[in-house]
Amino acid sequence: MIPAAFEYHRPSDVAGALSLLSTHGDDARVLAGGHSLIPMMKLRMASVEHLVDLQDVAELKGISVADGHVTLGAMVTQHSLIESAELAEAAPIVREAALQIADPQVRYMGTVGGNVANGDPGNDMPGLMQCLDARFTLQGPNGSREVAARAYYEAAYFTARADDEILTQISFAVPVGGYAYEKQKRKVGDYATAACGVVLAKEGALCTSASVAMTNLADVPVWSEAAGAALVGTDCGPEAVKTAVAAAVADIDPAEDNRGPVAFKRHVAGIIIGRAISRAWSRA
Amino acid sequence: MGKQIYKMTVNGQVKEVMAEPRELLIYVLREKLDLTGPHVGCETSHCGACTVEMNGMSVKSCTVFAAQADGAEITTIEGLGDPDGLHVLQEAFKEHHGLQCGYCTPGMITRAHRLLQENPNPTEVEVRMGIAGNLCRCTGYQNIVKSILAAAAQINAAKEAAE
Numbered sequence: 226m227i228p229a230a231f232e233y234h235r236p237s238d239v240a241g242a243l244s245l246l247s248t249h250g251d252d253a254r255v256l257a258g259g260h261s262l263i264p265m266m267k268l269r270m271a272s273v274e275h276l277v278d279l280q281d282v283a284e285l286k287g288i289s290v291a292d293g294h295v296t297l298g299a300m301v302t303q304h305s306l307i308e309s310a311e312l313a314e315a316a317p318i319v320r321e322a323a324l325q326i327a328d329p330q331v332r333y334m335g336t337v338g339g340n341v342a343n344g345d346p347g348n349d350m351p352g353l354m355q356c357l358d359a360r361f362t363l364q365g366p367n368g369s370r371e372v373a374a375r376a377y378y379e380a381a382y383f384t385a386r387a388d389d390e391i392l393t394q395i396s397f398a399v400p401v402g403g404y405a406y407e408k409q410k411r412k413v414g415d416y417a418t419a420a421c422g423v424v425l426a427k428e429g430a431l432c433t434s435a436s437v438a439m440t441n442l443a444d445v446p447v448w449s450e451a452a453g454a455a456l457v458g459t460d461c462g463p464e465a466v467k468t469a470v471a472a473a474v475a476d477i478d479p480a481e482d483n484r485g486p487v488a489f490k491r492h493v494a495g496i497i498i499g500r501a502i503s504r505a506w507s508r509a
Numbered sequence: 510m511g512k513q514i515y516k517m518t519v520n521g522q523v524k525e526v527m528a529e530p531r532e533l534l535i536y537v538l539r540e541k542l543d544l545t546g547p548h549v550g551c552e553t554s555h556c557g558a559c560t561v562e563m564n565g566m567s568v569k570s571c572t573v574f575a576a577q578a579d580g581a582e583i584t585t586i587e588g589l590g591d592p593d594g595l596h597v598l599q600e601a602f603k604e605h606h607g608l609q610c611g612y613c614t615p616g617m618i619t620r621a622h623r624l625l626q627e628n629p630n631p632t633e634v635e636v637r638m639g640i641a642g643n644l645c646r647c648t649g650y651q652n653i654v655k656s657i658l659a660a661a662a663q664i665n666a667a668k669e670a671a672e
Contacts, residue, residue, distance in 0.1 A: 226552050232510045233530035233576040256577075260554060263572050266531075267553075276530070278577060304566070328642025330557060330620070333566035334573075413641040414555060 299338020347416030403509030520588030607656030
Protein backbone atom coordinates (compact mmCIF):
# COMPACT_ATOMS: atom_id res chain seq x y z
CA MET A 226 0.00 0.00 0.00
CA ILE A 227 2.40 2.63 -1.25
CA PRO A 228 0.88 5.70 -2.86
CA ALA A 229 2.02 7.17 -6.16
CA ALA A 230 5.00 9.51 -5.98
CA PHE A 231 4.45 13.17 -5.21
CA GLU A 232 6.36 16.38 -4.63
CA TYR A 233 6.25 17.36 -0.98
CA HIS A 234 6.00 20.95 0.21
CA ARG A 235 5.98 22.29 3.76
CA PRO A 236 5.16 26.02 3.71
CA SER A 237 5.41 27.99 6.95
CA ASP A 238 2.40 30.25 6.41
CA VAL A 239 -0.97 30.41 4.67
CA ALA A 240 0.38 32.76 1.99
CA GLY A 241 3.04 30.19 1.07
CA ALA A 242 0.47 27.40 0.93
CA LEU A 243 -1.88 29.48 -1.26
CA SER A 244 0.92 30.31 -3.65
CA LEU A 245 1.70 26.59 -4.05
CA LEU A 246 -1.98 25.93 -4.79
CA SER A 247 -2.02 28.73 -7.37
CA THR A 248 1.10 27.40 -9.05
CA HIS A 249 0.04 23.76 -9.21
CA GLY A 250 -3.74 24.08 -9.60
CA ASP A 251 -5.70 20.88 -9.09
CA ASP A 252 -2.50 18.81 -9.07
CA ALA A 253 -2.00 20.08 -5.52
CA ARG A 254 -3.78 19.16 -2.31
CA VAL A 255 -3.23 20.40 1.21
CA LEU A 256 -2.42 17.86 3.90
CA ALA A 257 -3.64 18.48 7.44
CA GLY A 258 -3.55 15.42 9.75
CA GLY A 259 -3.63 13.10 6.77
CA HIS A 260 -5.96 10.52 8.26
CA SER A 261 -8.47 10.84 5.42
CA LEU A 262 -6.13 11.81 2.59
CA ILE A 263 -3.26 9.37 3.22
CA PRO A 264 -5.51 6.27 3.26
CA MET A 265 -7.09 7.49 0.01
CA MET A 266 -3.63 7.99 -1.51
CA LYS A 267 -2.51 4.54 -0.32
CA LEU A 268 -5.54 3.02 -2.02
CA ARG A 269 -4.73 5.18 -5.06
CA MET A 270 -8.22 6.59 -4.95
CA ALA A 271 -6.72 10.06 -4.62
CA SER A 272 -3.87 11.09 -6.84
CA VAL A 273 -1.89 14.07 -5.67
CA GLU A 274 1.15 15.37 -7.51
CA HIS A 275 1.95 18.15 -5.09
CA LEU A 276 1.28 17.58 -1.41
CA VAL A 277 1.23 20.79 0.62
CA ASP A 278 1.72 19.86 4.28
CA LEU A 279 0.28 22.49 6.65
CA GLN A 280 2.00 21.16 9.81
CA ASP A 281 4.28 24.22 10.14
CA VAL A 282 1.54 26.80 9.64
CA ALA A 283 1.30 28.06 13.21
CA GLU A 284 -1.40 30.64 12.43
CA LEU A 285 -3.88 27.78 11.87
CA LYS A 286 -3.43 26.15 15.28
CA GLY A 287 -5.25 28.51 17.65
CA ILE A 288 -8.37 28.05 19.76
CA SER A 289 -9.94 31.26 20.99
CA VAL A 290 -13.06 32.10 22.95
CA ALA A 291 -13.84 35.81 23.05
CA ASP A 292 -16.90 38.08 22.95
CA GLY A 293 -19.27 35.14 22.88
CA HIS A 294 -17.56 33.58 19.87
CA VAL A 295 -15.46 30.46 19.47
CA THR A 296 -12.80 30.47 16.76
CA LEU A 297 -10.92 27.34 15.79
CA GLY A 298 -7.92 27.28 13.48
CA ALA A 299 -8.20 24.60 10.82
CA MET A 300 -5.09 22.75 12.07
CA VAL A 301 -6.40 22.32 15.63
CA THR A 302 -6.35 18.57 16.26
CA GLN A 303 -9.22 16.58 17.72
CA HIS A 304 -6.89 15.90 20.64
CA SER A 305 -6.45 19.64 21.25
CA LEU A 306 -10.22 20.16 21.06
CA ILE A 307 -10.61 17.52 23.77
CA GLU A 308 -7.84 18.94 25.96
CA SER A 309 -8.89 22.61 25.76
CA ALA A 310 -10.38 23.72 29.09
CA GLU A 311 -11.76 26.96 27.68
CA LEU A 312 -13.49 25.13 24.85
CA ALA A 313 -14.93 22.57 27.26
CA GLU A 314 -16.35 25.50 29.22
CA ALA A 315 -17.69 27.47 26.23
CA ALA A 316 -18.89 24.64 23.96
CA PRO A 317 -18.73 21.24 25.64
CA ILE A 318 -20.57 19.64 22.72
CA VAL A 319 -17.36 19.96 20.67
CA ARG A 320 -15.44 17.87 23.19
CA GLU A 321 -18.28 15.37 23.41
CA ALA A 322 -18.28 14.92 19.63
CA ALA A 323 -14.49 14.86 19.27
CA LEU A 324 -14.22 12.07 21.83
CA GLN A 325 -16.41 9.92 19.60
CA ILE A 326 -14.19 10.34 16.54
CA ALA A 327 -11.89 7.45 15.63
CA ASP A 328 -9.37 6.53 18.35
CA PRO A 329 -6.68 8.32 20.39
CA GLN A 330 -3.89 7.98 17.82
CA VAL A 331 -6.06 9.28 15.00
CA ARG A 332 -7.24 12.18 17.19
CA TYR A 333 -3.66 13.37 17.81
CA MET A 334 -3.24 13.83 14.06
CA GLY A 335 -6.76 14.46 12.76
CA THR A 336 -7.74 18.12 12.57
CA VAL A 337 -11.04 19.94 12.79
CA GLY A 338 -10.33 21.71 9.50
CA GLY A 339 -9.56 18.51 7.66
CA ASN A 340 -12.65 16.91 9.15
CA VAL A 341 -15.01 19.65 7.92
CA ALA A 342 -13.24 20.55 4.69
CA ASN A 343 -13.13 17.42 2.62
CA GLY A 344 -16.85 16.64 2.56
CA ASP A 345 -16.71 13.03 3.70
CA PRO A 346 -20.30 12.26 4.78
CA GLY A 347 -18.94 9.99 7.54
CA ASN A 348 -17.09 12.79 9.32
CA ASP A 349 -18.70 14.05 12.52
CA MET A 350 -17.62 17.70 12.60
CA PRO A 351 -19.66 18.82 9.56
CA GLY A 352 -22.96 17.82 11.21
CA LEU A 353 -21.83 19.33 14.48
CA MET A 354 -20.88 22.61 12.79
CA GLN A 355 -24.25 22.73 11.04
CA CYS A 356 -25.90 22.20 14.42
CA LEU A 357 -23.88 25.14 15.81
CA ASP A 358 -24.52 27.28 12.69
CA ALA A 359 -20.76 27.71 12.28
CA ARG A 360 -19.09 29.72 9.54
CA PHE A 361 -16.05 28.51 7.62
CA THR A 362 -13.37 30.94 6.41
CA LEU A 363 -11.95 30.12 2.99
CA GLN A 364 -8.78 31.87 1.91
CA GLY A 365 -7.86 32.03 -1.73
CA PRO A 366 -5.70 34.02 -4.10
CA ASN A 367 -8.20 36.91 -4.06
CA GLY A 368 -8.62 37.16 -0.31
CA SER A 369 -10.92 35.43 2.08
CA ARG A 370 -14.63 34.73 2.25
CA GLU A 371 -16.98 33.10 4.72
CA VAL A 372 -19.38 30.27 3.98
CA ALA A 373 -22.02 28.99 6.40
CA ALA A 374 -21.52 25.34 7.40
CA ARG A 375 -25.16 24.84 6.39
CA ALA A 376 -24.34 25.98 2.82
CA TYR A 377 -20.88 24.39 2.41
CA TYR A 378 -21.73 20.79 1.48
CA GLU A 379 -22.95 20.03 -2.04
CA ALA A 380 -22.55 16.25 -2.36
CA ALA A 381 -20.17 13.62 -1.01
CA TYR A 382 -16.67 15.13 -1.34
CA PHE A 383 -18.05 18.15 -3.23
CA THR A 384 -18.10 21.41 -1.30
CA ALA A 385 -18.22 25.17 -1.80
CA ARG A 386 -14.42 25.31 -1.53
CA ALA A 387 -12.57 26.03 -4.78
CA ASP A 388 -9.38 24.11 -5.64
CA ASP A 389 -7.21 27.17 -4.98
CA GLU A 390 -8.76 27.88 -1.57
CA ILE A 391 -7.83 26.66 1.89
CA LEU A 392 -10.36 26.34 4.69
CA THR A 393 -8.49 28.20 7.43
CA GLN A 394 -10.91 28.85 10.26
CA ILE A 395 -14.18 27.80 11.84
CA SER A 396 -16.19 30.12 14.05
CA PHE A 397 -19.50 29.96 15.86
CA ALA A 398 -21.39 31.72 18.64
CA VAL A 399 -20.99 30.17 22.08
CA PRO A 400 -24.06 27.91 22.27
CA VAL A 401 -26.48 28.43 25.15
CA GLY A 402 -28.60 25.85 26.96
CA GLY A 403 -28.39 22.07 26.73
CA TYR A 404 -26.42 20.02 24.22
CA ALA A 405 -25.73 16.45 23.15
CA TYR A 406 -23.85 14.65 20.40
CA GLU A 407 -25.05 11.04 20.15
CA LYS A 408 -23.40 8.53 17.85
CA GLN A 409 -24.16 4.91 17.07
CA LYS A 410 -21.20 3.05 15.59
CA ARG A 411 -20.36 -0.61 15.15
CA LYS A 412 -16.99 -0.40 16.87
CA VAL A 413 -14.40 2.10 18.08
CA GLY A 414 -12.99 3.97 15.11
CA ASP A 415 -15.98 3.38 12.86
CA TYR A 416 -17.96 6.07 11.15
CA ALA A 417 -21.50 6.60 12.42
CA THR A 418 -24.34 4.30 11.53
CA ALA A 419 -26.27 7.36 12.70
CA ALA A 420 -25.24 10.41 14.71
CA CYS A 421 -27.02 13.54 15.81
CA GLY A 422 -26.04 16.83 17.43
CA VAL A 423 -28.59 18.91 19.33
CA VAL A 424 -28.35 22.26 21.08
CA LEU A 425 -31.44 23.76 22.64
CA ALA A 426 -32.36 26.54 25.05
CA LYS A 427 -34.97 26.47 27.79
CA GLU A 428 -36.85 29.22 29.57
CA GLY A 429 -39.13 28.23 32.41
CA ALA A 430 -40.53 24.88 31.33
CA LEU A 431 -40.43 25.51 27.60
CA CYS A 432 -37.90 25.18 24.80
CA THR A 433 -37.11 28.55 23.21
CA SER A 434 -34.72 27.50 20.46
CA ALA A 435 -33.42 24.23 19.08
CA SER A 436 -31.01 23.08 16.39
CA VAL A 437 -30.80 19.46 15.21
CA ALA A 438 -28.23 18.15 12.72
CA MET A 439 -27.24 14.64 11.64
CA THR A 440 -24.17 12.79 10.41
CA ASN A 441 -23.82 10.02 7.81
CA LEU A 442 -27.54 9.83 7.08
CA ALA A 443 -27.30 11.35 3.58
CA ASP A 444 -24.39 12.12 1.26
CA VAL A 445 -24.08 15.47 3.07
CA PRO A 446 -24.69 16.42 6.70
CA VAL A 447 -28.34 17.19 7.35
CA TRP A 448 -29.54 20.16 9.42
CA SER A 449 -33.25 19.69 10.05
CA GLU A 450 -34.93 23.05 10.41
CA ALA A 451 -38.29 21.28 10.84
CA ALA A 452 -37.01 19.18 13.75
CA GLY A 453 -35.81 22.27 15.60
CA ALA A 454 -39.07 24.09 14.91
CA ALA A 455 -41.03 21.11 16.24
CA LEU A 456 -39.33 21.46 19.63
CA VAL A 457 -39.66 25.24 20.11
CA GLY A 458 -42.54 26.14 22.42
CA THR A 459 -42.86 22.60 23.78
CA ASP A 460 -41.76 20.99 27.05
CA CYS A 461 -39.66 18.48 25.05
CA GLY A 462 -41.82 15.72 26.49
CA PRO A 463 -42.35 12.35 24.76
CA GLU A 464 -44.93 13.70 22.28
CA ALA A 465 -42.77 16.67 21.27
CA VAL A 466 -39.70 14.47 20.87
CA LYS A 467 -41.70 12.04 18.75
CA THR A 468 -42.83 14.84 16.44
CA ALA A 469 -39.31 16.26 16.16
CA VAL A 470 -37.80 12.83 15.45
CA ALA A 471 -40.36 12.24 12.71
CA ALA A 472 -39.49 15.61 11.19
CA ALA A 473 -35.73 14.88 11.35
CA VAL A 474 -36.10 11.40 9.86
CA ALA A 475 -38.16 12.91 7.02
CA ASP A 476 -35.14 15.05 6.13
CA ILE A 477 -32.54 12.27 5.87
CA ASP A 478 -31.68 10.13 2.87
CA PRO A 479 -29.46 7.26 4.04
CA ALA A 480 -27.97 4.78 1.60
CA GLU A 481 -27.61 1.06 2.09
CA ASP A 482 -24.03 -0.01 2.87
CA ASN A 483 -22.16 -2.40 5.16
CA ARG A 484 -23.70 -0.61 8.16
CA GLY A 485 -27.14 -1.83 7.13
CA PRO A 486 -30.13 -1.37 4.85
CA VAL A 487 -32.03 1.90 4.59
CA ALA A 488 -34.89 0.82 6.86
CA PHE A 489 -32.42 -0.12 9.61
CA LYS A 490 -30.60 3.19 9.31
CA ARG A 491 -33.87 5.11 9.55
CA HIS A 492 -34.72 3.12 12.66
CA VAL A 493 -31.33 3.74 14.28
CA ALA A 494 -31.46 7.41 13.30
CA GLY A 495 -34.82 7.80 15.05
CA ILE A 496 -33.47 6.34 18.27
CA ILE A 497 -30.25 8.38 18.21
CA ILE A 498 -32.06 11.65 17.41
CA GLY A 499 -34.54 11.02 20.24
CA ARG A 500 -31.71 10.30 22.68
CA ALA A 501 -29.81 13.42 21.63
CA ILE A 502 -32.87 15.64 22.12
CA SER A 503 -33.69 14.13 25.52
CA ARG A 504 -30.13 14.39 26.78
CA ALA A 505 -29.75 17.95 25.55
CA TRP A 506 -33.04 18.84 27.30
CA SER A 507 -31.86 17.21 30.55
CA ARG A 508 -28.82 19.50 30.45
CA ALA A 509 -30.70 22.69 29.47
CA MET B 510 10.30 13.57 -6.06
CA GLY B 511 13.18 11.18 -5.65
CA LYS B 512 14.92 10.23 -2.48
CA GLN B 513 15.52 12.94 0.06
CA ILE B 514 17.60 13.05 3.19
CA TYR B 515 15.41 13.25 6.25
CA LYS B 516 16.70 13.95 9.70
CA MET B 517 14.85 12.71 12.77
CA THR B 518 15.67 12.15 16.40
CA VAL B 519 14.84 8.54 17.09
CA ASN B 520 15.06 7.22 20.63
CA GLY B 521 17.30 10.15 21.52
CA GLN B 522 19.73 9.74 18.60
CA VAL B 523 19.84 11.98 15.56
CA LYS B 524 19.42 9.83 12.44
CA GLU B 525 19.60 10.69 8.78
CA VAL B 526 17.76 8.50 6.33
CA MET B 527 17.32 8.51 2.58
CA ALA B 528 13.71 8.02 1.62
CA GLU B 529 11.11 9.12 -0.86
CA PRO B 530 8.49 11.48 0.61
CA ARG B 531 5.78 8.86 0.01
CA GLU B 532 7.43 6.14 2.04
CA LEU B 533 5.57 5.36 5.24
CA LEU B 534 7.22 6.07 8.56
CA ILE B 535 6.73 2.46 9.71
CA TYR B 536 8.93 1.22 6.84
CA VAL B 537 11.54 3.90 7.44
CA LEU B 538 11.79 2.75 11.05
CA ARG B 539 11.77 -0.97 10.32
CA GLU B 540 13.76 -1.21 7.12
CA LYS B 541 16.12 1.76 7.25
CA LEU B 542 16.74 2.11 10.96
CA ASP B 543 16.34 -1.59 11.87
CA LEU B 544 13.80 -0.77 14.55
CA THR B 545 11.55 -3.78 14.15
CA GLY B 546 9.68 -3.30 17.41
CA PRO B 547 6.80 -1.40 15.83
CA HIS B 548 4.93 -3.89 13.66
CA VAL B 549 2.95 -3.74 10.46
CA GLY B 550 -0.50 -5.07 11.25
CA CYS B 551 -3.38 -3.81 9.14
CA GLU B 552 -1.47 -0.98 7.46
CA THR B 553 -4.77 0.93 7.35
CA SER B 554 -4.56 2.87 10.65
CA HIS B 555 -6.96 0.58 12.47
CA CYS B 556 -4.93 -1.89 14.50
CA GLY B 557 -2.30 0.22 16.28
CA ALA B 558 0.53 -2.35 15.97
CA CYS B 559 2.69 0.34 14.31
CA THR B 560 2.13 2.90 17.10
CA VAL B 561 5.14 5.08 17.91
CA GLU B 562 5.48 8.38 19.67
CA MET B 563 6.09 11.39 17.45
CA ASN B 564 6.53 14.90 18.89
CA GLY B 565 4.67 13.92 22.05
CA MET B 566 1.77 12.23 20.26
CA SER B 567 0.94 8.57 19.82
CA VAL B 568 0.68 8.03 16.09
CA LYS B 569 0.06 5.15 13.74
CA SER B 570 3.25 5.16 11.74
CA CYS B 571 1.57 3.45 8.78
CA THR B 572 -0.36 6.68 8.21
CA VAL B 573 2.53 9.13 8.37
CA PHE B 574 4.69 9.87 5.32
CA ALA B 575 8.46 9.91 5.75
CA ALA B 576 8.41 13.56 4.65
CA GLN B 577 6.01 14.50 7.46
CA ALA B 578 8.40 13.03 10.00
CA ASP B 579 11.36 15.12 8.83
CA GLY B 580 12.62 16.97 11.89
CA ALA B 581 10.45 14.97 14.30
CA GLU B 582 11.32 13.40 17.63
CA ILE B 583 10.32 9.77 17.63
CA THR B 584 10.25 7.15 20.33
CA THR B 585 9.70 3.47 19.59
CA ILE B 586 9.45 0.54 21.96
CA GLU B 587 13.24 0.18 21.64
CA GLY B 588 13.57 3.59 23.28
CA LEU B 589 11.59 2.61 26.36
CA GLY B 590 13.52 -0.39 27.62
CA ASP B 591 15.76 -3.27 26.59
CA PRO B 592 16.14 -6.91 27.63
CA ASP B 593 18.58 -5.96 30.37
CA GLY B 594 16.53 -3.10 31.67
CA LEU B 595 12.84 -3.49 31.03
CA HIS B 596 10.58 -0.47 31.33
CA VAL B 597 8.06 -0.59 34.18
CA LEU B 598 5.31 -1.15 31.61
CA GLN B 599 7.23 -4.04 30.05
CA GLU B 600 7.73 -5.62 33.48
CA ALA B 601 4.05 -5.18 34.24
CA PHE B 602 2.96 -6.77 30.94
CA LYS B 603 5.24 -9.73 31.72
CA GLU B 604 4.03 -10.03 35.29
CA HIS B 605 0.30 -9.73 34.54
CA HIS B 606 0.17 -11.76 31.30
CA GLY B 607 -0.52 -8.63 29.26
CA LEU B 608 0.64 -10.44 26.13
CA GLN B 609 0.36 -13.80 24.45
CA CYS B 610 1.60 -13.74 20.86
CA GLY B 611 3.21 -10.35 21.40
CA TYR B 612 2.39 -8.86 18.02
CA CYS B 613 0.37 -5.92 19.40
CA THR B 614 2.58 -5.45 22.45
CA PRO B 615 5.09 -2.84 21.23
CA GLY B 616 2.23 -0.64 20.03
CA MET B 617 0.24 -1.25 23.22
CA ILE B 618 3.14 -0.35 25.48
CA THR B 619 4.21 2.68 23.45
CA ARG B 620 0.62 3.94 23.53
CA ALA B 621 0.26 3.16 27.26
CA HIS B 622 3.49 5.04 27.93
CA ARG B 623 2.07 8.22 26.33
CA LEU B 624 -1.26 7.72 28.11
CA LEU B 625 0.48 7.60 31.51
CA GLN B 626 2.48 10.72 30.66
CA GLU B 627 -0.77 12.60 30.13
CA ASN B 628 -2.82 10.88 32.80
CA PRO B 629 -0.56 9.33 35.46
CA ASN B 630 -3.43 7.96 37.51
CA PRO B 631 -6.06 6.68 35.07
CA THR B 632 -9.22 4.79 35.98
CA GLU B 633 -9.89 1.44 34.36
CA VAL B 634 -12.32 3.12 31.94
CA GLU B 635 -9.74 5.75 31.03
CA VAL B 636 -7.20 3.01 30.28
CA ARG B 637 -9.72 1.22 28.06
CA MET B 638 -10.56 4.46 26.22
CA GLY B 639 -6.87 5.32 26.04
CA ILE B 640 -5.93 2.10 24.26
CA ALA B 641 -9.03 2.02 22.07
CA GLY B 642 -6.83 2.44 18.99
CA ASN B 643 -4.84 -0.74 19.65
CA LEU B 644 -6.26 -4.14 18.80
CA CYS B 645 -5.25 -7.39 20.51
CA ARG B 646 -6.53 -10.73 19.23
CA CYS B 647 -5.21 -12.87 22.11
CA THR B 648 -5.78 -11.48 25.55
CA GLY B 649 -9.30 -10.11 25.53
CA TYR B 650 -7.71 -6.94 26.92
CA GLN B 651 -8.34 -7.77 30.59
CA ASN B 652 -4.70 -8.42 31.38
CA ILE B 653 -3.48 -5.54 29.26
CA VAL B 654 -5.66 -3.16 31.27
CA LYS B 655 -4.45 -4.83 34.48
CA SER B 656 -0.82 -4.42 33.38
CA ILE B 657 -1.20 -0.72 32.60
CA LEU B 658 -2.97 -0.03 35.89
CA ALA B 659 -0.26 -1.95 37.75
CA ALA B 660 2.48 0.01 35.98
CA ALA B 661 0.73 3.29 36.80
CA ALA B 662 0.51 2.32 40.48
CA GLN B 663 4.16 1.35 40.53
CA ILE B 664 5.32 4.54 38.84
CA ASN B 665 3.22 6.62 41.24
CA ALA B 666 4.52 4.72 44.27
CA ALA B 667 8.11 5.26 43.13
CA LYS B 668 7.40 8.97 42.63
CA GLU B 669 5.92 9.26 46.13
CA ALA B 670 8.84 7.42 47.67
CA ALA B 671 11.22 9.81 45.94
CA GLU B 672 9.46 12.87 47.35
